[in-house]
Amino acid sequence: MITSRRKFLAGSGLLAASGLAVPAWARGQSLTHARNGFGEVSGEVIDLSIRDHHFSTGGRSGHAFAVNGTVPGPLIRLREGQDVTLNVTNHLSEDSSIHWHGLLLPFQFDGVPGISFPGIAPGETFQYRFPIRQNGTYWWHSHSGLQEQAGHYGPLVIDAAEPDPRYDRDYVVLLSEFTPRHPHDIARLLATGEHYFNRQMQTVTDGAMSMEDRLMWGAMRMNPRDIADVTGATYTYLINGHGPADDLEFAFEPGERIRLRIINGSAMSFFNVRIPGVPMTVIAADGQYVDDVEVDEFQIGTAETYDVIVTPPAGAHALVAEAMDRSGMGIASLSSRPGQRATPPALRETPTLTMVDMGMGGMDHGGMDHSAMGHAMPAQDTPAQDMPAMEHSMRDTSLLPASVEVNAGVDMVSAMPMDRMDFPGLGLDNVPHRVLRYTDLKAKRANPHRMPERQLEIHLTGNMERYMWSFDGKQFSAVTDDPIRFGYDERVRVKLVNDTMMAHPIHLHGHFFELVNGAGMMNQPLKHTVVVQPGSTATFDLTANEPGDWAFHCHLLYHMHAGMMQTVTVRPFPVDGE
Incomplete structure:
Protein backbone atom coordinates (compact mmCIF):
# COMPACT_ATOMS: atom_id res chain seq x y z
CA MET A 1 0.00 0.00 0.00
CA ILE A 2 2.93 2.37 0.64
CA THR A 3 4.27 1.79 -2.85
CA SER A 4 0.82 2.20 -4.35
CA ARG A 5 0.24 5.45 -2.44
CA ARG A 6 3.57 6.84 -3.58
CA LYS A 7 2.66 6.13 -7.20
CA PHE A 8 -0.63 7.94 -6.67
CA LEU A 9 1.03 10.93 -5.05
CA ALA A 10 3.60 11.08 -7.82
CA GLY A 11 0.87 11.23 -10.43
CA SER A 12 -0.85 14.08 -8.59
CA GLY A 13 2.29 16.11 -7.98
CA LEU A 14 2.05 15.76 -4.19
CA LEU A 15 5.06 13.46 -3.89
CA ALA A 16 7.45 16.16 -5.07
CA ALA A 17 6.01 18.57 -2.52
CA SER A 18 6.52 15.99 0.21
CA GLY A 19 10.24 15.88 -0.50
CA LEU A 20 10.23 12.20 -1.55
CA ALA A 21 12.04 11.13 -4.69
CA VAL A 22 9.85 11.19 -7.80
CA PRO A 23 10.66 8.61 -10.50
CA ALA A 24 11.35 10.09 -13.93
CA TRP A 25 8.50 8.11 -15.48
CA ALA A 26 6.06 9.45 -12.83
CA ARG A 27 7.11 13.04 -13.62
CA GLY A 28 6.18 12.51 -17.26
CA GLN A 29 9.76 12.90 -18.44
CA SER A 30 10.84 10.97 -21.51
CA LEU A 31 12.41 7.61 -20.76
CA THR A 32 14.87 5.52 -22.67
CA HIS A 33 12.93 3.02 -24.76
CA ALA A 34 13.72 -0.55 -23.78
CA ARG A 35 14.70 -2.88 -26.59
CA ASN A 36 12.33 -5.77 -27.28
CA GLY A 37 14.09 -9.08 -26.82
CA PHE A 38 17.35 -9.68 -25.00
CA GLY A 39 21.07 -9.99 -25.44
CA GLU A 40 23.38 -12.44 -23.70
CA VAL A 41 25.88 -12.03 -20.86
CA SER A 42 28.30 -14.61 -19.47
CA GLY A 43 31.59 -14.98 -17.64
CA GLU A 44 32.90 -15.07 -14.09
CA VAL A 45 31.75 -11.49 -13.33
CA ILE A 46 28.46 -10.12 -14.70
CA ASP A 47 27.07 -6.60 -14.22
CA LEU A 48 23.32 -6.00 -14.29
CA SER A 49 21.64 -2.60 -14.13
CA ILE A 50 17.94 -2.02 -13.28
CA ARG A 51 16.34 1.17 -14.64
CA ASP A 52 12.98 2.73 -15.50
CA HIS A 53 12.26 2.44 -19.22
CA HIS A 54 9.46 2.71 -21.75
CA PHE A 55 8.28 -0.36 -23.66
CA SER A 56 6.01 -0.90 -26.67
CA THR A 57 4.64 -3.93 -28.46
CA GLY A 58 1.79 -3.97 -30.93
CA GLY A 59 -0.62 -1.21 -29.94
CA ARG A 60 0.35 -1.19 -26.29
CA SER A 61 2.96 1.08 -24.75
CA GLY A 62 3.88 2.02 -21.23
CA HIS A 63 6.34 2.09 -18.34
CA ALA A 64 8.61 -0.89 -17.73
CA PHE A 65 11.48 -1.95 -15.54
CA ALA A 66 14.33 -3.00 -17.82
CA VAL A 67 17.59 -4.74 -16.96
CA ASN A 68 20.57 -3.75 -19.10
CA GLY A 69 18.15 -1.87 -21.32
CA THR A 70 15.95 -4.74 -22.49
CA ASP A 83 31.89 -19.62 -9.78
CA VAL A 84 29.96 -16.47 -10.64
CA THR A 85 29.78 -12.95 -9.26
CA LEU A 86 26.72 -10.90 -10.28
CA ASN A 87 26.84 -7.19 -9.48
CA VAL A 88 23.26 -5.88 -9.52
CA THR A 89 22.87 -2.08 -9.42
CA ASN A 90 19.48 -0.56 -8.66
CA HIS A 91 18.86 2.76 -10.47
CA LEU A 92 15.18 2.85 -9.51
CA SER A 93 13.64 5.12 -6.86
CA GLU A 94 12.38 2.03 -5.00
CA ASP A 95 13.97 -1.11 -3.60
CA SER A 96 14.59 -3.99 -5.96
CA SER A 97 16.06 -7.51 -6.04
CA ILE A 98 16.81 -10.52 -8.22
CA HIS A 99 15.85 -14.09 -7.37
CA TRP A 100 17.65 -16.87 -9.26
CA HIS A 101 14.71 -19.16 -9.93
CA GLY A 102 15.58 -22.86 -9.58
CA LEU A 103 19.23 -22.40 -8.62
CA LEU A 104 20.87 -24.23 -5.75
CA LEU A 105 22.85 -21.63 -3.79
CA PRO A 106 23.50 -20.24 -0.29
CA PHE A 107 20.19 -18.85 0.98
CA GLN A 108 21.58 -15.34 1.58
CA PHE A 109 21.98 -14.99 -2.21
CA ASP A 110 18.49 -16.28 -3.08
CA GLY A 111 17.24 -12.72 -3.45
CA VAL A 112 13.97 -12.52 -1.49
CA PRO A 113 13.67 -9.31 0.56
CA GLY A 114 12.54 -9.91 4.11
CA ILE A 115 13.46 -13.60 4.03
CA SER A 116 17.01 -14.06 2.76
CA PHE A 117 18.33 -10.48 2.44
CA PRO A 118 17.11 -6.89 2.91
CA GLY A 119 16.78 -6.03 -0.80
CA ILE A 120 18.73 -3.58 -2.93
CA ALA A 121 18.08 0.05 -2.01
CA PRO A 122 17.96 2.82 -4.65
CA GLY A 123 21.43 3.69 -5.90
CA GLU A 124 23.04 0.63 -4.32
CA THR A 125 24.80 -2.40 -5.77
CA PHE A 126 24.41 -5.87 -4.31
CA GLN A 127 26.94 -8.57 -5.11
CA TYR A 128 25.65 -12.11 -5.52
CA ARG A 129 28.43 -14.72 -5.34
CA PHE A 130 27.90 -18.49 -5.54
CA PRO A 131 29.18 -21.66 -7.23
CA ILE A 132 27.21 -23.20 -10.10
CA ARG A 133 26.26 -26.68 -8.94
CA GLN A 134 23.88 -27.75 -11.71
CA ASN A 135 22.99 -27.36 -15.38
CA GLY A 136 19.77 -26.76 -17.27
CA THR A 137 17.16 -24.13 -18.12
CA TYR A 138 16.15 -21.59 -15.48
CA TRP A 139 15.27 -17.90 -15.19
CA TRP A 140 15.58 -14.90 -12.90
CA HIS A 141 13.19 -12.19 -11.76
CA SER A 142 12.54 -9.48 -9.21
CA HIS A 143 11.04 -10.50 -5.88
CA SER A 144 10.27 -6.90 -4.91
CA GLY A 145 6.74 -5.56 -5.07
CA LEU A 146 5.19 -6.37 -8.44
CA GLN A 147 8.20 -5.43 -10.60
CA GLU A 148 8.23 -8.81 -12.32
CA GLN A 149 4.95 -7.89 -14.09
CA ALA A 150 6.55 -4.78 -15.58
CA GLY A 151 9.56 -6.38 -17.27
CA HIS A 152 12.03 -7.20 -14.49
CA TYR A 153 12.82 -10.81 -15.45
CA GLY A 154 14.98 -12.78 -17.85
CA PRO A 155 16.26 -16.23 -18.88
CA LEU A 156 19.17 -18.16 -17.40
CA VAL A 157 20.87 -21.16 -19.02
CA ILE A 158 23.58 -23.29 -17.43
CA ASP A 159 25.51 -25.36 -19.94
CA ALA A 160 26.40 -28.87 -18.82
CA ALA A 161 30.00 -29.79 -18.13
CA GLU A 162 29.58 -32.57 -20.69
CA PRO A 163 28.03 -31.50 -24.05
CA ASP A 164 24.69 -33.06 -24.99
CA PRO A 165 24.98 -34.60 -28.49
CA ARG A 166 21.21 -34.83 -29.04
CA TYR A 167 20.73 -31.44 -30.71
CA ASP A 168 22.39 -29.19 -33.30
CA ARG A 169 20.85 -25.81 -32.45
CA ASP A 170 19.76 -24.27 -29.14
CA TYR A 171 17.08 -21.59 -28.62
CA VAL A 172 15.59 -19.99 -25.52
CA VAL A 173 11.81 -19.44 -25.77
CA LEU A 174 10.75 -17.14 -22.91
CA LEU A 175 6.97 -16.75 -22.56
CA SER A 176 5.55 -13.73 -20.75
CA GLU A 177 3.07 -10.90 -21.05
CA PHE A 178 3.00 -7.10 -21.18
CA THR A 179 0.42 -4.55 -20.10
CA PRO A 180 0.74 -0.77 -19.85
CA ARG A 181 -1.39 -0.87 -16.70
CA HIS A 182 0.54 -0.31 -13.50
CA PRO A 183 0.82 -3.59 -11.54
CA HIS A 184 -0.60 -2.03 -8.38
CA ASP A 185 -3.57 -0.81 -10.39
CA ILE A 186 -4.18 -4.40 -11.52
CA ALA A 187 -3.91 -5.62 -7.92
CA ARG A 188 -6.41 -2.97 -6.78
CA LEU A 189 -8.91 -3.86 -9.50
CA LEU A 190 -8.64 -7.58 -8.73
CA ALA A 191 -9.40 -6.85 -5.08
CA THR A 192 -12.39 -4.75 -6.19
CA GLY A 193 -13.78 -7.51 -8.41
CA GLU A 194 -11.98 -10.75 -9.27
CA HIS A 195 -13.73 -10.89 -12.69
CA TYR A 196 -12.63 -7.37 -13.69
CA PHE A 197 -10.33 -8.47 -16.53
CA ASN A 198 -12.40 -11.46 -17.72
CA ARG A 199 -14.39 -10.81 -20.88
CA GLN A 200 -15.40 -14.45 -21.38
CA MET A 201 -17.63 -15.08 -18.37
CA GLN A 202 -20.77 -17.14 -18.92
CA THR A 203 -24.10 -15.60 -17.97
CA VAL A 204 -27.45 -16.98 -16.91
CA THR A 205 -28.68 -16.50 -20.47
CA ASP A 206 -25.74 -18.34 -22.05
CA GLY A 207 -27.20 -21.03 -24.27
CA ALA A 208 -24.14 -23.26 -23.73
CA MET A 209 -25.24 -23.92 -20.15
CA SER A 210 -28.21 -26.04 -19.16
CA MET A 211 -30.68 -24.70 -16.63
CA GLU A 212 -29.44 -27.30 -14.16
CA ASP A 213 -25.84 -26.16 -14.55
CA ARG A 214 -26.78 -22.49 -14.25
CA LEU A 215 -28.62 -23.18 -11.00
CA MET A 216 -25.70 -25.20 -9.70
CA TRP A 217 -23.08 -22.55 -10.42
CA GLY A 218 -25.37 -19.81 -9.18
CA ALA A 219 -25.83 -21.62 -5.88
CA MET A 220 -22.05 -21.72 -5.44
CA ARG A 221 -21.69 -18.04 -6.42
CA MET A 222 -19.02 -19.13 -8.92
CA ASN A 223 -18.57 -19.03 -12.68
CA PRO A 224 -17.32 -21.94 -14.82
CA ARG A 225 -15.11 -19.61 -16.85
CA ASP A 226 -13.24 -18.16 -13.91
CA ILE A 227 -9.98 -19.51 -15.37
CA ALA A 228 -7.51 -16.61 -15.52
CA ASP A 229 -7.50 -13.53 -13.30
CA VAL A 230 -5.88 -11.34 -15.95
CA THR A 231 -6.50 -12.09 -19.62
CA GLY A 232 -5.71 -11.15 -23.20
CA ALA A 233 -8.13 -8.25 -22.82
CA THR A 234 -5.33 -6.59 -20.84
CA TYR A 235 -2.21 -8.56 -21.79
CA THR A 236 -0.18 -8.81 -24.96
CA TYR A 237 1.45 -12.24 -24.85
CA LEU A 238 5.17 -12.22 -25.61
CA ILE A 239 7.82 -14.64 -26.84
CA ASN A 240 11.30 -13.33 -26.00
CA GLY A 241 9.82 -9.88 -25.51
CA HIS A 242 8.10 -9.83 -28.92
CA GLY A 243 4.35 -9.60 -29.41
CA PRO A 244 2.47 -11.38 -32.22
CA ALA A 245 2.82 -8.37 -34.54
CA ASP A 246 6.63 -8.48 -34.35
CA ASP A 247 6.97 -11.60 -36.55
CA LEU A 248 9.64 -13.19 -34.38
CA GLU A 249 11.56 -15.83 -36.31
CA PHE A 250 13.78 -18.77 -35.23
CA ALA A 251 15.95 -19.89 -38.15
CA PHE A 252 16.98 -23.50 -38.81
CA GLU A 253 18.38 -25.74 -41.51
CA PRO A 254 16.25 -28.69 -42.66
CA GLY A 255 17.24 -31.84 -40.80
CA GLU A 256 18.60 -30.01 -37.76
CA ARG A 257 17.63 -31.13 -34.28
CA ILE A 258 16.64 -28.03 -32.34
CA ARG A 259 16.54 -27.74 -28.56
CA LEU A 260 13.89 -25.29 -27.41
CA ARG A 261 14.32 -24.16 -23.81
CA ILE A 262 10.77 -23.06 -23.01
CA ILE A 263 10.38 -20.87 -19.90
CA ASN A 264 7.12 -19.53 -18.54
CA GLY A 265 8.33 -16.20 -17.18
CA SER A 266 4.86 -14.66 -17.05
CA ALA A 267 3.28 -13.04 -14.03
CA MET A 268 -0.15 -14.71 -14.26
CA SER A 269 -0.50 -16.88 -17.37
CA PHE A 270 -0.58 -20.59 -18.11
CA PHE A 271 0.24 -21.41 -21.73
CA ASN A 272 -0.58 -24.32 -24.01
CA VAL A 273 2.47 -24.80 -26.22
CA ARG A 274 2.43 -26.51 -29.62
CA ILE A 275 3.98 -26.46 -33.08
CA PRO A 276 1.14 -27.76 -35.29
CA GLY A 277 2.37 -30.68 -37.39
CA VAL A 278 5.71 -30.95 -35.56
CA PRO A 279 6.07 -33.39 -32.63
CA MET A 280 8.10 -32.35 -29.60
CA THR A 281 10.28 -34.63 -27.48
CA VAL A 282 10.36 -33.46 -23.86
CA ILE A 283 13.84 -34.05 -22.41
CA ALA A 284 13.83 -31.89 -19.27
CA ALA A 285 11.40 -30.39 -16.76
CA ASP A 286 12.43 -27.47 -14.53
CA GLY A 287 16.03 -27.89 -15.70
CA GLN A 288 16.23 -31.59 -14.73
CA TYR A 289 16.56 -34.34 -17.33
CA VAL A 290 13.69 -36.79 -17.75
CA ASP A 291 13.21 -39.83 -19.96
CA ASP A 292 12.20 -38.76 -23.47
CA VAL A 293 8.45 -38.19 -23.94
CA GLU A 294 7.07 -37.39 -27.41
CA VAL A 295 4.02 -35.11 -27.36
CA ASP A 296 2.16 -32.72 -29.63
CA GLU A 297 1.27 -30.17 -26.96
CA PHE A 298 1.84 -29.39 -23.30
CA GLN A 299 0.58 -26.93 -20.73
CA ILE A 300 3.24 -24.97 -18.88
CA GLY A 301 2.36 -23.32 -15.59
CA THR A 302 3.78 -20.00 -14.49
CA ALA A 303 7.46 -20.42 -13.47
CA GLU A 304 7.87 -23.91 -14.98
CA THR A 305 10.39 -24.75 -17.72
CA TYR A 306 10.38 -27.56 -20.27
CA ASP A 307 13.14 -28.42 -22.72
CA VAL A 308 12.06 -30.10 -25.96
CA ILE A 309 13.82 -31.27 -29.10
CA VAL A 310 12.14 -30.81 -32.48
CA THR A 311 13.22 -31.71 -36.01
CA PRO A 312 10.93 -29.64 -38.24
CA PRO A 313 10.75 -30.26 -41.99
CA ALA A 314 11.70 -27.48 -44.41
CA GLY A 315 9.35 -24.52 -44.39
CA ALA A 316 7.80 -22.28 -41.76
CA HIS A 317 6.09 -23.63 -38.68
CA ALA A 318 4.08 -21.71 -36.09
CA LEU A 319 5.35 -21.87 -32.53
CA VAL A 320 2.23 -21.11 -30.50
CA ALA A 321 1.84 -20.32 -26.81
CA GLU A 322 -1.91 -20.05 -26.35
CA ALA A 323 -3.15 -18.68 -23.04
CA MET A 324 -5.01 -21.36 -21.06
CA ASP A 325 -8.24 -19.31 -21.18
CA ARG A 326 -7.66 -18.87 -24.94
CA SER A 327 -7.94 -15.10 -24.80
CA GLY A 328 -4.74 -14.62 -26.81
CA MET A 329 -1.43 -16.19 -27.77
CA GLY A 330 2.27 -15.62 -28.19
CA ILE A 331 3.46 -16.43 -31.70
CA ALA A 332 6.78 -17.03 -33.45
CA SER A 333 7.91 -18.89 -36.56
CA LEU A 334 10.41 -21.70 -36.95
CA SER A 335 11.61 -21.04 -40.48
CA SER A 336 14.14 -22.64 -42.80
CA ARG A 337 13.89 -19.70 -45.21
CA PRO A 338 14.62 -16.14 -43.97
CA GLY A 339 11.50 -14.00 -43.91
CA GLN A 340 9.09 -16.88 -44.34
CA ARG A 341 6.31 -16.62 -41.77
CA ALA A 342 4.01 -19.37 -40.58
CA THR A 343 0.27 -18.80 -40.32
CA PRO A 344 -0.76 -19.39 -36.71
CA PRO A 345 -3.86 -21.42 -35.90
CA ALA A 346 -7.02 -19.68 -34.72
CA LEU A 347 -7.74 -19.40 -31.02
CA ARG A 348 -9.68 -22.40 -29.79
CA GLU A 349 -12.94 -22.36 -27.87
CA THR A 350 -12.75 -21.14 -24.28
CA PRO A 351 -12.73 -24.10 -21.85
CA THR A 352 -15.01 -24.27 -18.84
CA LEU A 353 -14.63 -25.64 -15.35
CA THR A 354 -16.68 -28.58 -14.12
CA MET A 355 -17.52 -30.13 -10.78
CA VAL A 356 -14.19 -31.99 -10.74
CA ASP A 357 -12.49 -28.60 -10.58
CA MET A 358 -14.71 -27.81 -7.60
CA GLY A 359 -13.24 -30.70 -5.64
CA MET A 360 -16.21 -32.96 -6.32
CA GLY A 361 -13.77 -35.75 -7.07
CA GLY A 362 -15.96 -38.57 -8.41
CA MET A 363 -17.00 -36.86 -11.61
CA ASP A 364 -15.91 -37.16 -15.19
CA HIS A 365 -14.31 -33.87 -16.32
CA GLY A 366 -16.29 -34.02 -19.54
CA GLY A 367 -19.65 -34.03 -17.78
CA MET A 368 -21.28 -33.88 -14.37
CA ASP A 369 -21.98 -37.18 -12.66
CA HIS A 370 -24.40 -35.88 -10.09
CA SER A 371 -24.68 -39.23 -8.36
CA ALA A 372 -21.02 -38.92 -7.33
CA MET A 373 -21.71 -35.79 -5.28
CA GLY A 374 -23.18 -37.76 -2.42
CA HIS A 375 -26.58 -36.09 -2.78
CA ALA A 376 -29.35 -35.93 -5.36
CA MET A 377 -29.56 -32.83 -7.50
CA PRO A 378 -32.87 -30.96 -7.42
CA ALA A 379 -35.14 -30.75 -10.42
CA GLN A 380 -34.33 -28.12 -13.03
CA ASP A 381 -37.11 -25.85 -11.86
CA THR A 382 -35.81 -25.80 -8.27
CA PRO A 383 -34.74 -22.26 -7.30
CA ALA A 384 -31.00 -21.81 -6.65
CA GLN A 385 -31.70 -20.70 -3.09
CA ASP A 386 -33.20 -24.14 -2.39
CA MET A 387 -29.95 -25.99 -3.13
CA PRO A 388 -28.44 -26.39 0.35
CA ALA A 389 -26.58 -29.60 -0.52
CA MET A 390 -24.37 -27.91 -3.10
CA GLU A 391 -23.78 -24.90 -0.89
CA HIS A 392 -22.89 -27.21 1.99
CA SER A 393 -20.45 -29.28 -0.02
CA MET A 394 -18.50 -26.28 -1.33
CA ARG A 395 -18.45 -24.16 1.83
CA ASP A 396 -18.57 -26.60 4.72
CA THR A 397 -15.48 -25.53 6.67
CA SER A 398 -16.02 -28.41 9.09
CA LEU A 399 -14.41 -30.56 6.39
CA LEU A 400 -11.11 -28.72 6.90
CA PRO A 401 -8.49 -30.05 9.31
CA ALA A 402 -7.61 -28.16 12.48
CA SER A 403 -4.40 -26.91 10.83
CA VAL A 404 -6.48 -24.60 8.58
CA GLU A 405 -7.44 -21.28 10.12
CA VAL A 406 -11.04 -20.59 9.12
CA ASN A 407 -11.62 -16.87 8.59
CA ALA A 408 -12.91 -14.36 6.05
CA GLY A 409 -10.13 -15.39 3.67
CA VAL A 410 -11.45 -18.95 3.31
CA ASP A 411 -14.68 -19.40 1.35
CA MET A 412 -14.01 -22.57 -0.66
CA VAL A 413 -13.63 -26.17 0.47
CA SER A 414 -12.84 -29.14 -1.76
CA ALA A 415 -15.22 -31.78 -0.46
CA MET A 416 -13.61 -34.68 -2.32
CA PRO A 417 -10.15 -33.61 -3.57
CA MET A 418 -8.31 -36.22 -5.58
CA ASP A 419 -4.86 -36.66 -7.08
CA ARG A 420 -4.90 -35.33 -10.64
CA MET A 421 -1.28 -35.84 -11.69
CA ASP A 422 -2.61 -37.45 -14.88
CA PHE A 423 -4.66 -34.37 -15.84
CA PRO A 424 -3.02 -32.54 -18.79
CA GLY A 425 -4.41 -29.12 -17.96
CA LEU A 426 -7.70 -27.31 -18.46
CA GLY A 427 -8.86 -27.51 -22.07
CA LEU A 428 -6.37 -30.21 -23.07
CA ASP A 429 -8.21 -33.26 -21.72
CA ASN A 430 -10.28 -33.71 -24.88
CA VAL A 431 -7.94 -32.80 -27.74
CA PRO A 432 -7.24 -35.54 -30.34
CA HIS A 433 -3.44 -35.46 -30.06
CA ARG A 434 -0.80 -36.39 -27.48
CA VAL A 435 -0.57 -34.07 -24.48
CA LEU A 436 2.01 -34.16 -21.68
CA ARG A 437 0.93 -35.20 -18.20
CA TYR A 438 2.93 -35.17 -14.98
CA THR A 439 2.50 -38.94 -14.93
CA ASP A 440 4.60 -39.11 -18.14
CA LEU A 441 7.67 -37.73 -16.36
CA LYS A 442 10.40 -40.03 -15.05
CA ALA A 443 13.78 -38.88 -13.77
CA LYS A 444 16.57 -39.82 -16.16
CA ARG A 445 19.02 -40.36 -13.30
CA ALA A 446 18.03 -42.53 -10.36
CA ASN A 447 17.28 -40.73 -7.09
CA PRO A 448 18.60 -42.09 -3.79
CA HIS A 449 16.09 -44.52 -2.32
CA ARG A 450 14.90 -43.05 0.95
CA MET A 451 11.48 -43.32 2.58
CA PRO A 452 9.80 -40.23 4.07
CA GLU A 453 10.19 -39.80 7.81
CA ARG A 454 7.00 -37.79 8.28
CA GLN A 455 4.08 -36.35 6.33
CA LEU A 456 2.87 -32.77 6.08
CA GLU A 457 -0.44 -31.54 4.61
CA ILE A 458 -0.82 -27.95 3.41
CA HIS A 459 -4.11 -26.52 2.14
CA LEU A 460 -4.24 -23.88 -0.59
CA THR A 461 -7.01 -21.55 0.47
CA GLY A 462 -8.68 -18.39 -0.74
CA ASN A 463 -11.64 -16.09 -1.03
CA MET A 464 -12.01 -15.16 -4.69
CA GLU A 465 -14.58 -12.41 -4.13
CA ARG A 466 -12.29 -10.61 -1.68
CA TYR A 467 -9.17 -11.66 -3.60
CA MET A 468 -7.51 -13.13 -0.52
CA TRP A 469 -5.12 -16.07 -0.97
CA SER A 470 -3.29 -18.11 1.64
CA PHE A 471 -1.80 -21.37 2.88
CA ASP A 472 -3.92 -23.07 5.57
CA GLY A 473 -6.02 -19.91 5.83
CA LYS A 474 -3.03 -17.80 6.91
CA GLN A 475 -1.82 -14.96 4.70
CA PHE A 476 1.92 -14.29 4.54
CA SER A 477 1.76 -11.05 6.50
CA ALA A 478 0.22 -12.99 9.40
CA VAL A 479 2.67 -15.90 9.44
CA THR A 480 6.11 -14.34 9.04
CA ASP A 481 7.01 -15.47 12.58
CA ASP A 482 5.56 -18.96 12.11
CA PRO A 483 7.52 -20.63 9.28
CA ILE A 484 7.19 -24.16 7.95
CA ARG A 485 10.03 -25.97 9.71
CA PHE A 486 12.16 -28.82 8.38
CA GLY A 487 15.11 -30.45 10.07
CA TYR A 488 18.29 -30.41 8.01
CA ASP A 489 18.36 -33.47 5.72
CA GLU A 490 14.87 -34.48 6.87
CA ARG A 491 12.86 -36.48 4.34
CA VAL A 492 9.20 -35.32 4.27
CA ARG A 493 6.22 -36.22 2.12
CA VAL A 494 4.24 -33.02 1.48
CA LYS A 495 0.63 -33.19 0.32
CA LEU A 496 -0.84 -30.02 -1.16
CA VAL A 497 -4.64 -29.81 -1.09
CA ASN A 498 -6.16 -27.18 -3.38
CA ASP A 499 -9.43 -26.02 -1.84
CA THR A 500 -9.89 -23.40 -4.57
CA MET A 501 -11.23 -23.51 -8.12
CA MET A 502 -8.04 -22.15 -9.69
CA ALA A 503 -4.80 -23.93 -10.61
CA HIS A 504 -1.84 -22.79 -8.51
CA PRO A 505 1.83 -23.21 -9.53
CA ILE A 506 3.52 -23.73 -6.17
CA HIS A 507 7.27 -22.99 -6.02
CA LEU A 508 9.78 -23.87 -3.30
CA HIS A 509 13.00 -21.86 -3.32
CA GLY A 510 16.42 -23.43 -2.90
CA HIS A 511 15.37 -27.06 -3.39
CA PHE A 512 14.19 -29.63 -5.87
CA PHE A 513 11.46 -32.00 -4.74
CA GLU A 514 10.34 -35.31 -6.24
CA LEU A 515 6.82 -35.50 -7.66
CA VAL A 516 4.90 -38.49 -6.34
CA ASN A 517 3.45 -39.18 -9.76
CA GLY A 518 3.30 -42.97 -10.02
CA ALA A 519 6.89 -43.44 -11.13
CA GLY A 520 9.06 -45.69 -8.98
CA MET A 521 10.51 -43.86 -5.99
CA MET A 522 13.99 -43.80 -7.56
CA ASN A 523 12.60 -42.29 -10.77
CA GLN A 524 10.25 -39.64 -9.40
CA PRO A 525 10.92 -36.49 -11.46
CA LEU A 526 12.66 -33.55 -9.79
CA LYS A 527 10.91 -30.18 -9.98
CA HIS A 528 10.98 -26.83 -8.23
CA THR A 529 7.40 -25.86 -9.21
CA VAL A 530 4.27 -28.00 -9.27
CA VAL A 531 0.86 -27.05 -10.64
CA VAL A 532 -1.88 -28.10 -8.23
CA GLN A 533 -5.06 -28.44 -10.27
CA PRO A 534 -8.35 -26.96 -9.03
CA GLY A 535 -10.07 -29.00 -6.34
CA SER A 536 -7.26 -31.56 -6.28
CA THR A 537 -4.17 -32.74 -4.46
CA ALA A 538 -0.51 -32.97 -5.47
CA THR A 539 2.17 -34.73 -3.46
CA PHE A 540 5.95 -34.48 -3.43
CA ASP A 541 8.84 -35.93 -1.45
CA LEU A 542 11.36 -33.38 -0.16
CA THR A 543 14.82 -33.95 1.23
CA ALA A 544 15.45 -30.69 3.08
CA ASN A 545 19.20 -30.56 2.51
CA GLU A 546 19.64 -26.84 1.77
CA PRO A 547 19.91 -24.99 5.13
CA GLY A 548 18.52 -21.51 5.55
CA ASP A 549 15.30 -19.56 5.11
CA TRP A 550 13.45 -19.98 1.83
CA ALA A 551 10.30 -18.61 0.20
CA PHE A 552 7.44 -21.00 -0.58
CA HIS A 553 4.61 -19.50 -2.61
CA CYS A 554 2.13 -19.56 -5.44
CA HIS A 555 3.91 -18.19 -8.51
CA LEU A 556 0.83 -16.37 -9.78
CA LEU A 557 2.20 -12.94 -8.89
CA TYR A 558 -1.03 -11.39 -7.62
CA HIS A 559 -1.86 -14.51 -5.56
CA MET A 560 1.53 -14.27 -3.86
CA HIS A 561 1.02 -10.52 -3.38
CA ALA A 562 -2.40 -11.23 -1.83
CA GLY A 563 -0.98 -13.65 0.74
CA MET A 564 -0.30 -17.12 -0.72
CA MET A 565 3.27 -17.28 0.51
CA GLN A 566 5.15 -18.75 3.46
CA THR A 567 8.70 -19.05 4.76
CA VAL A 568 10.35 -22.47 4.91
CA THR A 569 13.21 -22.72 7.37
CA VAL A 570 15.72 -25.59 7.30
CA ARG A 571 17.82 -25.97 10.47
CA PRO A 572 20.33 -26.58 11.89
CA PHE A 573 23.17 -25.55 9.65
CA PRO A 574 25.49 -28.53 9.11
CA VAL A 575 28.82 -28.55 10.87
CA ASP A 576 31.76 -28.04 8.48
CA GLY A 577 32.93 -31.32 7.07
CA GLU A 578 29.68 -33.18 7.75
Missing part, protein backbone atom coordinates in the same frame (compact mmCIF):
# COMPACT_ATOMS: atom_id res chain seq x y z
CA VAL A 71 12.59 -6.34 -21.73
CA PRO A 72 13.02 -9.14 -20.88
CA GLY A 73 16.47 -8.65 -19.34
CA PRO A 74 19.54 -10.41 -20.76
CA LEU A 75 20.03 -14.14 -21.10
CA ILE A 76 22.56 -15.06 -18.42
CA ARG A 77 24.59 -17.99 -19.73
CA LEU A 78 26.74 -19.86 -17.23
CA ARG A 79 28.52 -23.19 -17.17
CA GLU A 80 28.29 -26.02 -14.68
CA GLY A 81 31.16 -25.98 -12.18
CA GLN A 82 32.08 -22.29 -12.47
